[in-house]
Each structure stands twice: as structure tokens, then as C-alpha cells.
Amino acid sequence: MNALATFAPASFAPALLMDAEPVVNTAPLRRFVGDFAGLLDSTHDLDQILARGQALLAGLVAQDGWLPEEFAQPNPARYQQYLLHCDSAERFSVVSFVWGPGQATPIHDHRVWGLVGVLRGAEKVQSFHQRESDGSLVQQGPTRELLEAQVEAIDPREGDIHRVENAFADRTSISIHVYGGNIGAVARATFRPNGEERPFISGYANATLPNIWDLSRTA
Numbered sequence: 001m002n003a004l005a006t007f008a009p010a011s012f013a014p015a016l017l018m019d020a021e022p023v024v025n026t027a028p029l030r031r032f033v034g035d036f037a038g039l040l041d042s043t044h045d046l047d048q049i050l051a052r053g054q055a056l057l058a059g060l061v062a063q064d065g066w067l068p069e070e071f072a073q074p075n076p077a078r079y080q081q082y083l084l085h086c087d088s089a090e091r092f093s094v095v096s097f098v099w100g101p102g103q104a105t106p107i108h109d110h111r112v113w114g115l116v117g118v119l120r121g122a123e124k125v126q127s128f129h130q131r132e133s134d135g136s137l138v139q140q141g142p143t144r145e146l147l148e149a150q151v152e153a154i155d156p157r158e159g160d161i162h163r164v165e166n167a168f169a170d171r172t173s174i175s176i177h178v179y180g181g182n183i184g185a186v187a188r189a190t191f192r193p194n195g196e197e198r199p200f201i202s203g204y205a206n207a208t209l210p211n212i213w214d215l216s217r218t219a
Contacts, residue, residue: 028066061117074100104165112180114154121173135195
């Protein structure tokens, strides 16, 4: 009995310490993942996926506070892509893009559909298309600015080549991306202005995922 009495408080000590740590409420992300999986269960129509998916993503980026800090960290060397969730069948992935001040992507494509929503800050997006005559790149429309809580779609049927940059030179911006596949494993390309392609697979900056399934810690 004495041994048990001595052992019991020690066994609960780690739990008490864990409860004292600040906990990010990832419930909005968990609900989004479930709702998006339900959307893909209900239809294969890309127009429906993009339209209804934009509404779901708009709801997610309209609120802040759910993204764990470790998946919101900039890197002074380059922008970061943190995988937040990948569907078990790789039908979709959710990624946080963290842009340090002034950071930008090269011109690149996607080869899957996508959705982009700005959680913090703002982004500038310039689309391109390739000339049929020689494959060189031409700017497609003006540069767009995507502001906090705004969402746009990437539709490969209409062209999916673009360049993205942080709209701010003095602070970090964060956007949440949803792609129609495991985007970190998709063979894609960056482009030179003459249209020359350079194959790449982006991978991810993180080796572990946020635990969005622990219902004992988040509502």
C-alpha cells in the first residue's frame, strides 16, 4: 500500500505538467479535414470541388489561432512548406506556406488542382501561360494581391503556372494551401522565361505532423 501511495502521485505528474503547457486548439483544422474528405466522397466534379472547397477553406482562414507555432516558422533562407495533413488515399493534402519578408517562389506549375487561402499577411501572385509557337512564358493578366482571409483556386484546365511572393518586405505572411494530391511528392517543374523546364519534387519542411486527433485536448 505504501508503495502504491508513493507511486500514484509520481505517475500523474507528467500529465499535470502537460496540462500546464499552452495548447493550440486545432479543432478548426480537424473539422476542415473531415469536411473536405466528405466533399471528395460526394463528388468527382472538379467545378464542384473547387467551388465548395473554396468556401470550406475561406471558413478555415477566416479564423486564426489554430495553427501550431512550429508550423508557422519562417526560414531566412527560403519559404517553408509544412504538411499539416495528407489524406490516407492521397486525394488531397493541406500545407501551410510560411513566407519570410520578401520571399518568393520561382515560376512553377502544380499539375493538380489547388486552393490557396491567406491566413496572415498577404501574397502577390503572377500567372503565366506558354506561347504555342515556342513555349516561352507570357504574363497572364496583372499581378494579383491576395489579402488576409481571401481564397483563390488553381485550375490546371485553365493553366497552373505562376509565381508567388510575400507582399511584405518587413514581415512574415502565411497561407494555407489545399492540393488534389500529396503535393510534396508530385513531379512538377520550375520554368525559365524561355519556357525551359526544370523538374522538381518539393517535399516538405517538417518530419512530423500536428496532432489534430487528440480530442482530450481540443474541443
